[in-house]
Amino acid sequence: MLTQRDLFFRHVALPSRKPLALEIERAEGINMYDIYGKKFIDLVSGVTVSNIGHRHPAVLKAVEDQLGKYMHLMVYGKYIQSPQVKLAKHLADLLPEDLKTCYFVSSGIEAIEGAMKLAKRYTGRTEIIAFRNAYHGGTQGALSILGSETLKNAFRPLLPDIRFLTFNSFPDLDYISEKTACVVTEPIQAEAGIILPVPGFLQALRDRCNQASALLVYDEIQMAFGRTGRLFCLEHEQIVPDILCLAKSMGGGMPLGAFISSREIMGSLACNPELGHITTFGGHPVCCAAAIANLEVLTAGDIIQQVQAKGELFYRLLKDHSLIKEIRYKGLMMAVELESEEMTNEVVHRLAENGLVVDQFLFRPAAFRIAPPLIIEENQIMEVCSVITMVLDKFSSK
Ligand SMILES: Cc1ncc(COP(=O)(O)O)c(C=O)c1O
Structure with missing residues (x-):
């Protein structure tokens, strides 16, 4: 029997040949859960849609x-x-x-x-x-x-x-x-x-x-x-x-x-x-x-007032990594630039394997986007940055 994934590739018209194709069953706050129960932290917000998180009450x-x-x-x-x-x-x-x-x-x-x-x-x-x-x-x-x-x-x-x-x-x-x-x-x-x-x-x-x-x-x-x-x-x-x-x-x-x-x-x-x-x-x-x-x-509330400080925290935790060439950001809209498009492609996939969803920019594919829901908390930012650092570390020791 064809799986939902098979049917997706067969019947849903796609704008590209390489969709991330996560199969999300439900989403809440900053998290998304796939059909196998795996949790992903959403660092893209559906490209800046879910600013107050998924399914806000x-x-x-x-x-x-x-x-x-x-x-x-x-x-x-x-x-x-x-x-x-x-x-x-x-x-x-x-x-x-x-x-x-x-x-x-x-x-x-x-x-x-x-x-x-x-x-x-x-x-x-x-x-x-x-x-x-x-x-x-x-x-x-x-x-x-x-x-x-x-x-x-x-x-x-x-x-x-x-x-x-x-x-x-x-x-x-x-x-x-x-x-x-x-x-x-x-x-x-x-x-x-x-x-x-x-x-x-x-x-x-x-x-x-x-x-x-x-x-x-x-x-x-x-x-x-x-x-x-x-x-x-x-x-x-x-x-x-x-x-x-x-x-x-x-x-x-x-x-x-x-x-x-x-x-x-x-x-x-x-x-x-x-x-x-x-x-x-x-x-x-x-x-x-x-x-x-x-x-x-x-x-x-004070969601917006906290945005710049949260962006700065991301920046401080990531900026010294040797694989990161540059970070450009304003608030929680961030581009993390690596050495090449190929490297960023692979990092994006490895981050997804480790439960973090990021994506690449249309005209700057060597950079990946970090744009989480604005409600992300400090301890979650620290958790996210330690996973990013771990993935980049493994990459540099390859
Ligand atoms: C800056 C900007 N303008 C316009 C659009 C088009 O918006 P939509 O996809 O909702 O039609 C996008 C979509 O990504 C965008 O990023």
């Missing part, structure tokens, strides 16, 4: 309560649905003045697509600028601004009028002009291997966008909801984008995304022509209910 309760009322009622924006309204108000209370109007969607890619369309629609311009080594998703609009030729070349023609700049290059900002509808950037480049902005770069980008009347779009899809030690990454430098894209951890484990802007900018999607963006499942009420609980958990 507050999220479970919110989901159950909402299931008792209604699930999908109507395509987005037609009915007044209480979970959407409450979540939009909650986000508005937490975000700066120009980010008070929230367009709910179902995923990060859809948030990016919506933001690009909104910028074109509002400015009447067509050029979109993005950064090399940025990942914003794989649909054709998002792919057009993906900063890697390898992943997108086979899908051309893509959107015209796209230009790429180098992240942290001040001279490159001169390419932003009166033709530019928007510049899309992550405030910290994630898939490039956690590349932090150099001091002044994001402010210079904001200033240049203002001069050219181009919109600035922040993709905080990986970085928001406490990951970098602030609820939103934009808080670190007090720079306010014109459009903010959110997803991943927004729904506390449920699929949800949003692009957020001012009422004035957002208004352009609703006229000449109307229906500037249409989505059936965007802002699904059960997901919005989960997202409210997620926000309440994150803002009520």
Whole structure:
């Protein structure tokens, strides 16, 4: 008889030939358990989704309560649905003045697509600028601004009028002009291997966008909801984008995304022509209910306040290992760079054998990601780092 693993490889379409293919039966907090009862500590959080851990009781309760009322009622924006309204108000209370109007969607890619369309629609311009080594998703609009030729070349023609700049290059900002509808950037480049902005770069980008009347779009899809030690990454430098894209951890484990802007900018999607963006499942009420609980958990306690210290603890415990070339991090978003891609491939597999799940970055495969649920405790960080050290030690003595 075919096992579930056999059926997975036979019938589930896969985006790559080398999935980690763990067979997880249940997950709780920072832990996942496979069908053989083996425990794994999740150091990826489903790529920055499970910020408050798997199956947080507050999220479970919110989901159950909402299931008792209604699930999908109507395509987005037609009915007044209480979970959407409450979540939009909650986000508005937490975000700066120009980010008070929230367009709910179902995923990060859809948030990016919506933001690009909104910028074109509002400015009447067509050029979109993005950064090399940025990942914003794989649909054709998002792919057009993906900063890697390898992943997108086979899908051309893509959107015209796209230009790429180098992240942290001040001279490159001169390419932003009166033709530019928007510049899309992550405030910290994630898939490039956690590349932090150099001091002044994001402010210079904001200033240049203002001069050219181009919109600035922040993709905080990986970085928001406490990951970098602030609820939103934009808080670190007090720079306010014109459009903010959110997803991943927004729904506390449920699929949800949003692009957020001012009422004035957002208004352009609703006229000449109307229906500037249409989505059936965007802002699904059960997901919005989960997202409210997620926000309440994150803002009520001191989870976020502890994030930077926890990141520093990881850094201190790992930084002196001879196989580690560099660690780049902000809060609990960390890239651990080894000597080569081959070595990192093998380390990732050995860590999984030893019960730790990490993964590699799209554009920096010699580095592995450490992005655990933010609720990871100090003693768990010490346990994790001793396993990583043990695996790396065995590797160096090979
Ligand atoms: C920075 C960034 N933007 C956008 C996306 C696309 O999000 P989604 O996969 O939810 O569509 C991702 C996904 O990994 C991402 O990391």
